[in-house]
Amino acid sequence: MQDLTDLYQSVILDHNRRPRNYSVLPTANRVGSGNNPMCGDQITVYVKLDGDRISDVSFQGSGCAISKASASLMTVNLKGKTIPEADAIYAGLHKMVTTGKVGEDDMSDLAALAGVYQFPARIKCATLGWHAALNAAKGDERPATTEKPGD
Amino acid sequence: MNQAWKNIRADFPILDQQVNGKPLVYLDNAATSQKPQCVIDALTHFYQHVNANVHRGIHTLSMRATFAYEAARERSAKFLNAAESGEIVFTAGTTDSINLVANSWGDENLKKDDVILLTEMEHHSNLVPWQLLARRTGARLRFLPVVPGDTGLLDLAQLDKVLTSEVKIFAFTHVSNTLGVINPVTQLCARARAVGAISVVDAAQSAGHLPLDVQTMGCDFLAVSGHKMCGPTGVGLLYGRKVLLDAMPPYRGGGSMISNVDYFESKWAPAPQKFEAGTPNIADVIALARAMDYLDDLGREAIALHDEKLASLAYARLAAEIPGIRMLGPADHRSGVISFDLPGVHAHDVVTMADQEGVALRGGHHCNQPLMRKLGLSSTSRASFYLYNTEDEIARLVTTLQKIHGFFAG
Numbered sequence: 001m002q003d004l005t006d007l008y009q010s011v012i013l014d015h016n017r018r019p020r021n022y023s024v025l026p027t028a029n030r031v032g033s034g035n036n037p038m039c040g041d042q043i044t045v046y047v048k049l050d051g052d053r054i055s056d057v058s059f060q061g062s063g064c065a066i067s068k069a070s071a072s073l074m075t076v077n078l079k080g081k082t083i084p085e086a087d088a089i090y091a092g093l094h095k096m097v098t099t100g101k102v103g104e105d106d107m108s109d110l111a112a113l114a115g116v117y118q119f120p121a122r123i124k125c126a127t128l129g130w131h132a133a134l135n136a137a138k139g140d141e142r143p144a145t146t147e148k149p150g151d
Numbered sequence: 152m153n154q155a156w157k158n159i160r161a162d163f164p165i166l167d168q169q170v171n172g173k174p175l176v177y178l179d180n181a182a183t184s185q186k187p188q189c190v191i192d193a194l195t196h197f198y199q200h201v202n203a204n205v206h207r208g209i210h211t212l213s214m215r216a217t218f219a220y221e222a223a224r225e226r227s228a229k230f231l232n233a234a235e236s237g238e239i240v241f242t243a244g245t246t247d248s249i250n251l252v253a254n255s256w257g258d259e260n261l262k263k264d265d266v267i268l269l270t271e272m273e274h275h276s277n278l279v280p281w282q283l284l285a286r287r288t289g290a291r292l293r294f295l296p297v298v299p300g301d302t303g304l305l306d307l308a309q310l311d312k313v314l315t316s317e318v319k320i321f322a323f324t325h326v327s328n329t330l331g332v333i334n335p336v337t338q339l340c341a342r343a344r345a346v347g348a349i350s351v352v353d354a355a356q357s358a359g360h361l362p363l364d365v366q367t368m369g370c371d372f373l374a375v376s377g378h379k380m381c382g383p384t385g386v387g388l389l390y391g392r393k394v395l396l397d398a399m400p401p402y403r404g405g406g407s408m409i410s411n412v413d414y415f416e417s418k419w420a421p422a423p424q425k426f427e428a429g430t431p432n433i434a435d436v437i438a439l440a441r442a443m444d445y446l447d448d449l450g451r452e453a454i455a456l457h458d459e460k461l462a463s464l465a466y467a468r469l470a471a472e473i474p475g476i477r478m479l480g481p482a483d484h485r486s487g488v489i490s491f492d493l494p495g496v497h498a499h500d501v502v503t504m505a506d507q508e509g510v511a512l513r514g515g516h517h518c519n520q521p522l523m524r525k526l527g528l529s530s531t532s533r534a535s536f537y538l539y540n541t542e543d544e545i546a547r548l549v550t551t552l553q554k555i556h557g558f559f560a561g
Contacts, residue, residue, distance in 0.1 A: 008500075038515065121503075
């Protein structure tokens, strides 16, 4: 299954097996949720927002390896970032998983998700946790869903 | 096995292809079956030689189309052993058929506090239409449970408790699309009748897989999808006892379903035309009848045996050869659907990885979210077999799942 390592890179497998920041965050002042009605997956994201800075973020939920690893990578990458910085990181990730192109910015460990591009059915798995977190940070209390136009 | 089984793979041209560089193993038959060449040819032949609108046509092509369309109704009645062809209403499929019963019979006959009895294993298509009916009428939903554990069998010991005289509709699936359970449909229909309830059978997973005889089953309504039984998508049928269909109001208004129309009111055509407003799905109905011929040439008893043999073999091999696998549904006396959970590997990852090996599975909640919750799962992986699947393909499935297990465990 050599070609599968494009999708399931060791970083993904590692974050799936040992998701980072996988807990309820007692200090959170924003909570967001996401669901994928096609597969029944659910995610809850906890955000501690100081001004417009995401000073801490965690998640819990059930999902496939891609969604779990991506949510785990999300927490690692967004912690300490301002909302505009977080938006920019997500924009780079979204471009990468929908076009296969890694932007000019260094995607660092997020580049592990580049293989998702070859599996269009799985793009929504990779973006769900990010939607939930950004919605929560921006005070949008509606649950993120993979069925929103433009995912 | 008769002669028709000899070259069965060759009847399905789609099977002869590579997916991701490997020969396709199509095990997603519970979602939709593949189509034999004769059904594809029936569609082409209709559009090349017959196409015209049905009913009221005087010209030759219209009469030809009408004859073929009504012959398909006769064929369908024979396929289900209905008492007459007037008991067959062509629909868009099982979902459409169930919605027809819920809207027409349900709205006419249900009142506040009546009970609609379902089972815990229903597909969303045999659940949501009844939820909508309950909301419209004030009727209540009640559920016959499945037994605790992973077999998914109905808890028939609870039937007396839930099937009371308040029940007006008992709707249940013949075969579970998730767990492969075959329900005792004849017994359940008789019990419904004994309390004065109508029975509605979801036959999406059984038509084309098991012999069906609506008179022996004793059902009042039975819903069928064409595309799961070698027919085209977008077509199916509703069987309804004639006395019930005759008394029911129309479901949708339009052309073809009237006997006389005035500006302010109209009179309906008799059933089944009353329920077939607008130009019907003529070509697909005719091709569906061809699929019935194809299935009966093979023999539905033989198909049922083939499905069960493959599913039982797959169940036993997966249980024995995939470490830690959790098998769902009964070990035998089952349909061709098997569901399983590979601990630590999400069903979507199983399906993506299997696809890389050319093996088409389905992963998710299978439109069965409440049952999944009851089993403590958000999703399962499902392999579903049909008449063209082989024991060699089960070997491919086992090898693939071993690889997946190794990949995630390693």
